[in-house]
Amino acid sequence: MPAQYGRTALVTGANTGIGFETALVLAQRGATVVLAGRSPDRLAGAVARIRAAVPDAELHSQHLDLASLDSVRRAAEQLRSDFARIDLLVNNAGGIRPRYEVTEDGFEATLATNHLGPYALTGLLLDRMLGVPGSRIVTVSSIGHRRGRMNFDDLHATRGYRFQHAYFQSKLANLMFGYELHRRLDAAGAETVSVAAHPGNARTEFGRDMHPLVRIAMLPQLRAVTWWLMQDPHRGALASLRAATDPGVRGGEYYGPPGRAQFTGHPERVDSSPLSHDVEQQRRLWSESERLTGVAYPIGEPVARPA
Structure with missing residues (x-):
């Protein structure tokens, strides 16, 4: 992983699990890291843990509740005030x-x-x-x-609500968003690229609000899998980190553990569903x-190419 000195990285959901591990490694490699999350106390704890491991890290925290457009707008306004570039x-x-x-x-809500x-x-x-050379947007999806x-x-x-269907739909939406964003950025000739990743089957706090029996049976990836087909959060974060920092990554690509099930392993470029x-x-x-959302992007829709 190349050094990240001089780069500013914003990681959402950074107070625990894969987000925390992503923020930690970026800080270790020299990036200025903004940890964003819903709980100020948990964010403060995450910042303290990273600072204990990386004493000279440049860290910031940002309250952000993605379920609230008001919170998203306030967070974006603050970030725009604090950072001229991301x-x-x-x-x-x-x-x-x-x-x-x-x-x-x-x-x-999901x-x-x-x-x-x-x-x-x-x-x-x-x-x-x-306008930032090498800038990237990484959207984290799921094998689900x-x-x-x-x-x-x-x-x-x-x-009619079924929690697993809502989750699967949202994770498909992540990929569709990431791919469409790539097309638009590419058509605009932007420096920024859009990449997607997934962590495989990682042992995290994901689904902590679910009933304990549901967590045991179906989480963290809503599949009944045995413990040895899971990987720890650090390894789960490697796909996001590769998507974010590997010089060979190109816009529109998707990274995650390899293999038929894509549960575990070091990240490679993988395929998503048709x-x-x-x-x-x-x-x-x-x-x-x-x-x-009422949010229009400062890049337009690509013009359709002739057949």
Whole structure:
């Protein structure tokens, strides 16, 4: 992993698990790291743990609740005030709600946290990245995206909620967003690239709000797998770190553990589901995200090329 001195990195969901490990390694390699999360106390604890391991680290914390557009806008305003440039944005934060919840904005909470919040945050910060050579946006998805379907007729599950379906849909949305963002950045000739990653089957606090029996049976990736088919958070973070820092990474790529199940192992370029590459659904999701959040990106839609 190249040295990261002189780079500013924003990592969401950085107070625990994969986000924390991502922030820690970036700090070890010399980056200025902004840890973003919902809990000020947990953020302070994460900053203290990194500083104990990297005494000279340049660290900042930012309160951010991705389920609230108001919080996203306030966080983006503060970040824009604090930093003239952002080299790296790792959209890592995610979650799952065991029961149906609607946010203050009227969104189903899992979709809001995992997709609409990151979409809005990225758009509000993008102009701080566009002119920065080597800048990257990393969107963290999941192997669960393969079971996802975009229910555009009922994105917010008003006609029946199943937590696993909501989660799978949101993780598919992550990839569709990342790929569509890549197309738009590429068409605009931007310095910034969009890359996706997934951690495999990692032992983290993900799903901590679920019933204990559900966690045992289905989490962290909503599959009934044995303990030895999981990896620790540090190894789970390697896919995000490679996507963020490997000089050979190109926009529109997807990194995660290799193998048929993609549960464990050192990250490689991997394939995502055919549905995640459906350009029409990507465009439809983008339009819906823009309409719902009110956030328009400072780059336009690519012009269709002649057949």
